[in-house]
Amino acid sequence: MPELRVGPQCFNAASGSNLLDALLAGGVALPYSCRAGSCHACLVRCLRGEPLDDKPEALDPSRREQGWRLACQCRLVDDLQLEVFDPRRDGLPALVDSCSWLSADVLRLRLVAQRPLRYRAGQHLVLWTDSGVARPYSLASLPGEDPWLEFHLDCGRPGAFSDAARRLAPGDSLRLGELRGGALHYDxxxxxxxxxxxxxxxxxxxxxxxxxxxxxxxxxxxxxxxxxxxxxxxxxxxxxxxxxxxxxxxxxxxxxxxxxxxxxxxxxxxxxxxxxxxxxxxxxxxxxxxxxxxxxxxxxxxxxxxxxxxxxx
Incomplete structure (x- = not known):
């Protein structure tokens, strides 16, 4: 059975098992959301060894070269030493510029990143709270025109991130994770x-x-x-x-x-x-x-x- 090492944690898991499932079963606090390779909440970096990646195209090539993988899309075939994406270390810091309700359920969240972020209309980002809750959201802002990153959060139903978002106030900090291209754009x-x-x-x-x-x-x-x-x-x-x-x-x-x-x-x-x-x-x-x-x-x-x-x- 392959051996998994994540920081001080070390345990074995069945060969061929899903990496995300193995990490969660081993007690690793790894966030996840869609399990489809879309949200990028379950990023891990391979320090030693390599899993079998069923969806390599889901990650940017530069990310893959740095050793990052999506745990939900990988299977164990050999011993692995990993580190989990740490938003405090690996994420881009951002501050809440404003929060306002566009309807009873939709919260408009505007963030200002610590450094300029290059993006295209239609892309989406993973947002991380200070407590480590992650969720992908699409950008509603227009690059080069809006001075903030704008997101429309559906808070109509309970959820770890939406519950935290209701309590956000100007000046609060968040971290920005992976920027995704998505299928929506203007040519x-x-x-x-x-x-x-x-x-x-x-x-x-x-x-x-x-x-x-x-x-x-x-x-x-x-x-x-x-x-x-x-x-x-x-x-x-x-x-x-x-x-x-x-x-x-x-x-x-x-x-x-x-x-x-x-x-x-x-x-x-x-x-x-x-x-x-x-x-x-x-x-x-x-x-x-x-x-x-x-x-x-x-x-x-x-x-x-x-x-x-x-x-x-």
């Missing part, structure tokens, strides 16, 4: 093509950034944004979106509720085969969007989706 080559942006809940956050990036780059094609919320109170950016649509005539904003979803999807009609679609939200909503877009005639390679995966328990 200047799309300038003349119609864009459909379909978001559910706080899946609107990255698409709000992508929308503003498209407008900043003087997008010439039509832009149709659809936001799905459980009820009307969930349209937390309604005023901001209306203001953008008032200034940019090519932008059409549709706010729909869960009860209105079937009718709204049935009415989707494709005007141009050049249309590109960007989708974001919980898997069930994104799947509903994607199926309807396929039926409407948008080729699969013109649909980009980013899923908000539920917290693994």
């Amino acid at each position: 200047p080559d799309w300038q003349a093509r119609p864009l459909w942006l379909l978001a559910a809940g706080t899946g609107l956050a990255p698409l709000y950034g992508v929308l503003r990036e498209a407008l900043r780059q003087d997008h010439q094609g039509s832009i149709r944004l659809i936001h799905l919320a459980h009820d009307a109170s969930g349209h937390y950016l309604a005023e901001a979106l209306a203001a953008l649509a008032a200034v940019h005539p090519q932008v059409q904003v549709e706010l729909i509720t869960a009860a209105e979803l079937p009718a709204a999807m049935a009415e989707l009609r494709l005007v141009s085969r050049q249309t590109l679609a960007l989708l974001c939200g919980q898997p069930e909503s994104v799947d509903t969007f994607a199926r309807r877009l396929y039926l409407a005639g948008i080729p699969r390679n013109q649909v980009f989706a980013d899923l908000f995966l539920p917290h693994a328990r």
Whole structure:
């Protein structure tokens, strides 16, 4: 049985077992969230030995060269000596600039990093509390224009990070972990093509950034944004979106509720085969969007989706 060493801890685990499961069973306090290689909360660095990595493409090559691996995507095949990602040592310090409620459930969190962070609209970051709770969140801010990093946190249900976020105040510290590319972005080559942006809940956050990036780059094609919320109170950016649509005539904003979803999807009609679609939200909503877009005639390679995966328990 392979031997695992993490700091002073040493124990054995079955060959072929999932590395994250083995570490948790051995008493290692390793955070995790999605178990799908997306959130990057379970980063570990290999100091000696190498696990079998089932998803090497999930990490940036430079990270891999430094020995970092995602424990949830690795299997034990040999002895390993590891160190767990330590946000105090490995994370980028940031301070809370402001916290404000955009709706009863959505908290707008604005952070200022200790040093400038290069990112693109649509990317996401892992946020770490001082107590070591980690959770990935999409950026809603626009790089080069907003002086802060903005996140829209769904605090409607209990969760380790959302519970901590409710208590945050200006001046409090957080740490920033891995910056991820995600599937959502704006390509200047799309300038003349119609864009459909379909978001559910706080899946609107990255698409709000992508929308503003498209407008900043003087997008010439039509832009149709659809936001799905459980009820009307969930349209937390309604005023901001209306203001953008008032200034940019090519932008059409549709706010729909869960009860209105079937009718709204049935009415989707494709005007141009050049249309590109960007989708974001919980898997069930994104799947509903994607199926309807396929039926409407948008080729699969013109649909980009980013899923908000539920917290693994």
